[in-house]
Amino acid sequence: MERASGLTAAELSADWADVRRRALWAAGLRDLTSARPGAGYTGHAFNDCWNHCDATSMLGATAHNENEGCVAGIATRNPLGAGIEIA
Numbered sequence: 001m002e003r004a005s006g007l008t009a010a011e012l013s014a015d016w017a018d019v020r021r022r023a024l025w026a027a028g029l030r031d032l033t034s035a036r037p038g039a040g041y042t043g044h045a046f047n048d049c050w051n052h053c054d055a056t057s058m059l060g061a062t063a064h065n066e067n068e069g070c071v072a073g074i075a076t077r078n079p080l081g082a083g084i085e086i087a
Contacts, residue, residue, distance in 0.1 A: 003025065003026040003027075003028075004023075004026040004027070006026075007022055007023075007026055020045070020046050020047070023045075023046055023055070024042060024045060024046070026055070027045075027055030029042055029045065029055070029087050030042065030087055031043075032086070032087055035083070035086065035087075037083070038078075038079065038080055038082070038083045039082065039083050039086060040082075040083045040086030040087045041083065041087075042087050051074070058084065060085075063080075063081040063084040063085055064079070064081030065081075066078060066079065
């Protein structure tokens, strides 16, 4: 929260690619656009308007949880835990 609240108007008014990198940094994530999906790839983060549009805290113990049908429209088997830990 400290990082996010410390972002300046100038940082948030820059080119989208730069704003996105600062938002990732504020969320504690790395900009890993060359990693493959599921292995730390964060190129999708903040780049769509439905599924990857916010940053939410996650306990390390929950990184390997899966949807299991709890959220309609999202794959039930999508093992992202390792990628979450990398990013």
